[in-house]
Amino acid sequence: MAFGKGCHLHLIDGSAFIFRAYHALPPLTRKSDGLPIGAVSGFCNMLQRYVEGNAGSDVTHVAVIFDKGSHTFRNDLYDLYKANRDEMPEDLRPQIPLTRRATEAFNIACKEIENYEADDIIATLACQAREAGGRVTIISSDKDLMQLVGDGVVMLDAMKNKVIDVEGVEEKFGVGPDRVVDVQALAGDSVDNVPGAPGIGIKTAALLINEYGSLEELLDRAEDIKQPKRRQTLIDHREQIELSKKLVQLDCETPLDFTLDDLEVREPEPDTLLGFLAEMEFRTISKRIADRLGVEPPVVPEPTPDADAPDRPEAPAIDPEAYECVADAATLQVWIDRIRARGHVAIDTETTGLNEMLCDLVGISLAVEPGQACYIPLAHRAEAEDDLFGSDAMAEGQMDMEEALGMLQPVLADDSILKIGQNLKYDMKVLSRYGCQFASIDDTMLLSYALNAGLHNHGMDALSERYLSHRPIEIKSLLGTGKSQKTFDRVPLADAVKYAAEDADITLRLWQTFRPQLHQTRVTTVYETLERPLIPVLAQMERTGIKVDRDTLSRMSNAFSQKMAGLEEEIYGLAGRKFNVGSPKQLGEILFDEMSLSMPDGKAPKKGKTGAYGTGADVLEDLATLHDLPRRILDWRQLSKLKSTYTDALQEHINPDTGRVHTSYSQAGANTGRLASTDPNLQNIPVRSEEGRRIREAFVAEEGKVLVSLDYSQIELRILAHVAGIEALRDAFRDGQDIHAATASEMFGVPLDEMTPDVRRQAKAINFGVIYGISGFGLARNLRIPRDEAQGFIDRYFERFPGIRTYMDETVAFAKEHGFVQTLFGRKIHTPEINAKGPGAGFARRAAINAPIQGTAADVIRRAMIRMPDAIAELPARMLLQVHDELLFEVDEDAADRLTEVAREVMEQASLPAVRFSIPMIVDAGTGSSWAAAH
DNA sequence: GTCATCACG
DNA sequence: GACGTACGTGATGACC
Helix, strand or coil, rough: EEEEECCEEEEHHHHHHHHHHHHHCCCCEECCCCCCCCHHHHHEEEHHHHHHHCCCCCCCCCEECCCCCCCCCEEEHCCCCHHHHCCCCCCCCHHHHHHHHHHHHHHCCECCCEEEHHHHHHHHHHHHHHHHHCEEECCCCHHHHHHHCEEEEEEEEEECCEEECHHHHHHHHHCCCHHHHHHHHHHHHHCEECCCCCCCHHHHHHHHHHHHHHHHHHHHHHHHCHHHHHHHHHHHHHHHHHEEEEEECCCCCCCCCCCHHHEEEECCCCHHHHHHHHHHHHHHHHHHHHHHHHCCCCCCCCCCCCCCCCCCCCCCCCCCCHHEEEECHHHHHHHHHHHHHHEEEEEEEECCCCCCCCCEEEEEEEEEECCCCEEEEECCCCCCCCCCCCCCCCCCCCCHHHHHHHHHHHHHHHCCCCECCCCCCHHHHHHHHHCCCCCCEEEEEHHHHHHHHHCCCCHHHHHHHHHHHHCCCHHHHHCCCCHHHCHHHHHHHHHHHHHHHHHHHHHHHHHHHHHHHHHHHHCCHHHHHHHHHHHHHHHCCCCCCCECCCHHHHHHHHHHHHHHHHHHHHHHHCCCCCCCCCCCHHCCCCCCCCCCCCCCCCCCCCCCCCCECCCCCCHHHCCCCCCCCHHHHHHHHHHHHHHHHHHHHHHCEEECCCCEECCEEECCCCCCCCCCCEECCCCCCCCCCHHHHHHHHHECCCCCCCEEEEEEHHHHHHHHHHHCCCCCEEEEHHCCCCHHHHHHHHHHHCCCHHHCCHHHHHHHHHHHHHHCCCHHHHHHHCCCCCCHHHHHHHHHHHHHHHHHHHHHHHHHHHHHHCCCEEECCCCEECCCCCCCCCCCHHHHHHHHHHHHHHHHHHHHHHHHHHHHHHHHHCEEEEEEECCCCCCCEEEHHHHHHHHHHHHHHHCCCCCCCCCCCCCCCCCCEECCCCCHCCC
């Protein structure tokens, strides 16, 4: 088909794909010869995802465009163009030609022109396509290409899956696509080393261009500019600005040795594509593509097996039809014999819900070998016709639950048989309510977490897709969604077998994938000392729960309601009309449009992606100096938060059987090694405000018992002082000084006995800022001081504690080289974005600085928790909650002191013997009948 | 489902 | 020299 009206051209920015692929993946090598192929692998995955995503779309033509040659006409204009680019990494260079071959293997046009940048080729093609009456989508997030948008041309940020149209360009540059180059010419570009006008950024540039209409007009009338500095800059740098425009202006006249018609979409040739993938030794993606094309996957020769790795035959494809339904004792016995012979089993339970404390067991699935899995239905309901509520009768063809569990119990408790699960804590909690105990376990979710924290999530669906190239049957397809959703016991047996047994099969395969990687990646110790042993500890804590007094909450809730109603009346009076106080959108319109309040600092009030006014607490706090309304809103919001999230919601979570609240800890949720608490979140119960703290009065001990709270004092700062080797801080900690006051004293030279609360407050903010990867901007905002003043503090801090800067620099350098950072206990946290360019790099940098500190603290308290059950076994005490640096216990009144002593010792010594801190870890303790009193 | 907001360490 | 920025989480209500 000749390109013309109705055609849709996709132009993929090949270099962007390559770099993203390179940075997103660990440095993989081809097994047979060590050729680096990480970027090629990622590139192929991205192409494959692109192809899958566009199946059935209206795209008629497509090309991947690459740069070629390092010298372009822009270098003739300006020899420093792109002169500040880092050298291409050593292991990426040989992969570049392979990405061209990959593109061709996918049968996608692959185009480059000697001494032209990809951007110019893209520009030329986009212009041609537009003139021919077709539509164009440029797949890239490079802002240099935004000048092309409009008239049927859009960009697609594949990363965020976001279309950038004329509006998107205006959001980014403050001007339409036709004036983007003018703004760029003024603002310059540090990435490409385009000089621009000194002191003028995008914001100012857009302002000027909008005022004068065009760059040429602006330069000609530069004398008219009011601000003297700006005027002088534009007059002095006119040539440089005009040069910059030539540099950023894309060339729509690139001589091409092909036409649009050559870019027609073509189906890949299976042999060519799979041949290439086999040559690269990409097993996973080969399989996936072969599946799609409906052909046999190519045989990729196995590398010579390691001496200590068992020689494993290639696993059969995942086939839900092949699973067995176990309906009688004799069949179950056959499976148990297989398990005993094998020494391990993957296990998964099916239940009526997600809450382990409330749901009922429905069935159990087992897998012993890849492809060899079964499902034991135990409590499925009979299918009843035209019965809206379903029948209460049991379905035929199921084993008696007691009999089945009786047979399985010895297997689960046998420590010579390894039980493998995906998030096994869930299954352990459910089955423990049926009298089953577990010994000897492995968890694929935690294996993945120990290996790959920071790279991706660790849910089974994601892992299966990523590592097995298999998309598991969706639970939705069995249960439906929304109102008509049914529970698993209503799923027909035949469907249940496929779904449930597949989960066990996948779990087993994941285990086979991950387990050998532990040693290679050197995280065996992390997994075996920080992850696996925590499972039963958390399971026990969650099952124990904490007593919450419903009446207390209910009384508070009513009190909040009344106060809110009063505030609402006041608010309506101040605003002049009724509105939804809970709607930030309506509030913003009232404050800024109807009442025309302006920010005290003179800044424009608008912000936010959706274009709505920001009405966050910081904004309202500032506005409170001008008007009474913002303060009332703040008060109302505080009450609303406390009522809806705590006093109301918490009551819903009180378990009717136990009268207690049972949270669920997610062990692989936070990248740094911290736990996360959900359903409900008991790690964010209010404490900072007086009103909020009263919520903790509802968390109480049973009659005759008390709650004991122990928390690490300043653990993250101590760890920072240790890893950065800051002697002044170390000495202050050793002497038991007030660390923020000591910091202030060091920084400002104020003697401790003359310290004012305000100076101490500032030092405290800096101390915390450092842990978070400080910036002048962030500190300024936090302290509400001018930015240069904040920067002055930071400079002085680094001057006084040079070790901190060294630590930060070394940590970032380590992350850039290895793609991860580590805690003192060896936990790895991957930082895939660290080498990215753009604003994402800042985030990644700060996260990389923070992760070893936050992660080490998380490791310390994990170690304490793991040792705690044995340490307190003889005491009438139970561990209830963990809140990052705090552990909460419930103990018989008369044993509180002994518990405090024992638990404190465990916590303070938790790092030993693996790590000996140069600074003492100090644990503060409190006791009381409620959490409020114990804290 | 996403965004804004706000609770915690 | 400008850009956009504090680190890590989860729950809620509004709004599309």
